[in-house]
Amino acid sequence: MDTEMDQIYQIDVGNLLAFNPNHRFSSAPSSREELVKECVTEGTKLVQAIADTLFNFPSTESVDGPLVQLPPPTTKLPREKHLPRPKPPTKWEEFALKKGIQKRKKDKIVYDETTDKFKRRHGYDRVKDDNDIPIIEAKASDEPGEDPFAKRLDDKKKRVDKQQQNRLQNLKSAAKAGALPSHVQLAASALPITGTKAQPKKLGKEELGDVAGLAATSTASGGKFDKKLPGEKPTKKQGKHHRYLPVVPRYGWVDEEKEQTNKVLGKLLSKHSHEILNVGKAINMYNDKKEKKKSGRSDKLKPKKDITKKKPYANKANK
Amino acid sequence: RKRFEVKTLGFSSLELKNLIFFLGAVGRVAEVAGKSSVMMEIRTPKTHKAKRVLEKRAPKLVENGKKTLILHGTKTSATVSSVLMELYRLKKGGAIKYSRRNENIRPFESGGETSLEFFSLKTDCSIFVYGSHTKKRPDNLVLGRMYDHHVYDLIEVGIENFKSLLSFSYDKKIAPHEGSKPFICFTGEGFENVPELKQLKEVLTDLFRGEVVENLNLTGLDRAYICTAVSPTKVFLTHCAIKLKKSGTIVPRIELVEVGPSMDLVIRRNRLPNEGLRKEAMKSSKDKPKKKVKNVDQDDVLGKLGRVYIPEQEVGKIPLPDKSKGVKRERREGKVKKNKEEGSASKKLKESE
Numbered sequence: 300m301d302t303e304m305d306q307i308y309q310i311d312v313g314n315l316l317a318f319n320p321n322h323r324f325s326s327a328p329s330s331r332e333e334l335v336k337e338c339v340t341e342g343t344k345l346v347q348a349i350a351d352t353l354f355n356f357p358s359t360e361s362v363d364g365p366l367v368q369l370p371p372p373t374t375k376l377p378r379e380k381h382l383p384r385p386k387p388p389t390k391w392e393e394f395a396l397k398k399g400i401q402k403r404k405k406d407k408i409v410y411d412e413t414t415d416k417f418k419r420r421h422g423y424d425r426v427k428d429d430n431d432i433p434i435i436e437a438k439a440s441d442e443p444g445e446d447p448f449a450k451r452l453d454d455k456k457k458r459v460d461k462q463q464q465n466r467l468q469n470l471k472s473a474a475k476a477g478a479l480p481s482h483v484q485l486a487a488s489a490l491p492i493t494g495t496k497a498q499p500k501k502l503g504k505e506e507l508g509d510v511a512g513l514a515a516t517s518t519a520s521g522g523k524f525d526k527k528l529p530g531e532k533p534t535k536k537q538g539k540h541h542r543y544l545p546v547v548p549r550y551g552w553v554d555e556e557k558e559q560t561n562k563v564l565g566k567l568l569s570k571h572s573h574e575i576l577n578v579g580k581a582i583n584m585y586n587d588k589k590e591k592k593k594s595g596r597s598d599k600l601k602p603k604k605d606i607t608k609k610k611p612y613a614n615k616a617n618k
Numbered sequence: 619r620k621r622f623e624v625k626t627l628g629f630s631s632l633e634l635k636n637l638i639f640f641l642g643a644v645g646r647v648a649e650v651a652g653k654s655s656v657m658m659e660i661r662t663p664k665t666h667k668a669k670r671v672l673e674k675r676a677p678k679l680v681e682n683g684k685k686t687l688i689l690h691g692t693k694t695s696a697t698v699s700s701v702l703m704e705l706y707r708l709k710k711g712g713a714i715k716y717s718r719r720n721e722n723i724r725p726f727e728s729g730g731e732t733s734l735e736f737f738s739l740k741t742d743c744s745i746f747v748y749g750s751h752t753k754k755r756p757d758n759l760v761l762g763r764m765y766d767h768h769v770y771d772l773i774e775v776g777i778e779n780f781k782s783l784l785s786f787s788y789d790k791k792i793a794p795h796e797g798s799k800p801f802i803c804f805t806g807e808g809f810e811n812v813p814e815l816k817q818l819k820e821v822l823t824d825l826f827r828g829e830v831v832e833n834l835n836l837t838g839l840d841r842a843y844i845c846t847a848v849s850p851t852k853v854f855l856t857h858c859a860i861k862l863k864k865s866g867t868i869v870p871r872i873e874l875v876e877v878g879p880s881m882d883l884v885i886r887r888n889r890l891p892n893e894g895l896r897k898e899a900m901k902s903s904k905d906k907p908k909k910k911v912k913n914v915d916q917d918d919v920l921g922k923l924g925r926v927y928i929p930e931q932e933v934g935k936i937p938l939p940d941k942s943k944g945v946k947r948e949r950r951e952g953k954v955k956k957n958k959e960e961g962s963a964s965k966k967l968k969e970s971e
Contacts, residue, residue, distance in 0.1 A: 318804040342844035345803035354869040364837035377899035379744040380677035481676030484661040
């Protein structure tokens with residue numbers, strides 16, 4: 300829009316932006332209100348200029364009102380993020396390019412010869428399901444002891460693992476080029492793959508307690524008076540838990556030692572005392588003990604001496 | 619059980635306990651450090667929503683509108699906090715306002731941008747407005763932009779003569795709607811000649827622009843930002859509502875009424891982007907994203923062919939118009955009229971009849 304003063308505004312309709320580079324304040328504005336007024340009037344002129352072009356565009360009617368197609372903005376503003384980088388071709392893509400292999404679209408429904416029906420390629424009741432194969436014909440190269448069905452499943456597993464590795468390698472090279480797809484993240488997992496070594500297990504609470512208990516026994520008092528860390532449980536004592544009876548019975552309480560001895564006596568001197576004792580077992584034990592004492596050694600540990608064998612130079616030494 | 623005797627080597631039992639645990643931990647770390655190759659795993663989002671969010675935030679040929687992050691510094695005065703609040707209101711749909719103080723953000727210092735970059739990454743915001751108040755720089759506002767979530771450029775302005783939007787009185791009917799696309803007007807030769815003002819012009823355009831749209835609804839134009847270069851260091855910024863008045867032609871006559879906050883911006887410091895970064899950020903790709911046009915074929919003999927899909931029509935199940943008595947329009951309208959005349963209290967009487 301040209302005015303008498305030959306002012307040309309720079310208008311960018313795509314951004315609804317207008318710039319008037321030629322305005323000069325005619326005189327120093329006397330007050331703030333004057334300044335504000337002048338700015339608003341200048342602004343009005345600019346907005347009018349944009350509206351002039353805007354309302355002259357061909358408009359289509361819509362529910363909300365007249366719609367106008369805006370041209371793309373002319374002022375260049377910096378981007379928010381970098382331009383998407385081209386993905387390096389995957390290993391298969393390179394191979395396909397070299398060999399001239401074209402992509403072929405696969406149908407969702409495939410004809411199944413065994414059942415003479417059309418079945419889907421993937422999913423429930425699919426064409427070549429591994430579980431549905433009734434017979435596998437033996438080949439000359441097959442080993443006698445091998446299970447072909449298990450072999451099939453094994454082969455598939457290996458193929459799937461290999462494919463996973465390939466996928467990882469492709470993604471790694473894409474990440475190197477800065478072109479990782481937006482929904483994928485490559486993260487270092489906690490521990491590296493260890494082929495032969497067993498993965499070190501984290502010490503659990505109980506195991507740690509056991510080890511600490513073992514360390515405690517090395518002290519002079521067997522770990523009984525050790526300073527404990529806050530929140531630590533008292534050491535679990537190994538072995539039998541002895542409860543000793545008090546020497547002097549407490550006033551008003553039952554004499555426990557007396558009770559104990561009375562109990563034993565009662566059992567021995569009772570009518571059915573012979574039933575307590577297993578006479579057969581007692582006899583066997585007594586006989587065994589006697590024999591051991593006789594032989595003077597345990598039969599199992601030492602080799603039996605052959606009495607009939609003579610020592611070669613036993614008597615000759617004495618001569 | 620065999621007794622396990624440990625050579626104490628002068629350690630107490632307590633120390634031994636701690637040592638055992640530590641050694642166990644060290645053993646594991648040493649094993650990991652010893653291996654040169656680290657196992658990587660592929661992580662993909664488990665839900666569709668997460669996937670969509672990631673795709674939205676990915677770098678694209680045609681980008682989304684820039685979101686603004688509004689932050690407080692260590693100390694803010696009343697003017698600064700109200701400026702930040704009102705800026706947030708103006709940019710409601712595309713801005714995120716953090717309300718806590720951020721003491722470790724110093725945009726102009728080399729180490730003080732890490733927090734900003736982290737927030738920008740977290741909220742996917744590319745413009746930030748950081749307000750603070752110190753004795754040396756009272757009522758300070760730092761406007762900055764990010765490229766790839768790293769600081770691209772900064773400009774620091776001081777606020778003077780701030781008038782809040784609550785202090786303006788106007789007819790509520792012309793109040794601009796939230797999220798409408800604004801007009802942006804710059805007046806003054808300073809915006810062309812002075813490099814700081816040039817940068818400010820660019821930053822303000824980026825800040826106020828919002829989304830880049832192809833189709834615009836002409837009835838939804840109701841706001842304008844007016845920026846005037848009063849002097850080579852001072853810019854007067856105000857926000858006005860648009861009144862469209864009838865004129866003889868298709869183009870209505872425009873009248874601006876000040877509604878929003880108005881302030882004077884005094885240029886303090888700035889940082890321009892370095893040339894290499896600027897060139898990279900200004901790069902745009904020429905090719906448009908190819909849109910797949912479905913159901914259209916090109917045939918040599920017949921020319922352009924299209925495919926139309928019609929759903930199966932079950933003649934017996936076509937929904938017929940509802941001609942039941944109560945639904946007929948006259949009855950409906952009559953009821954509405956009656957209720958209006960006699961008020962809601964008597965409706966109860968009617969229903970009981």
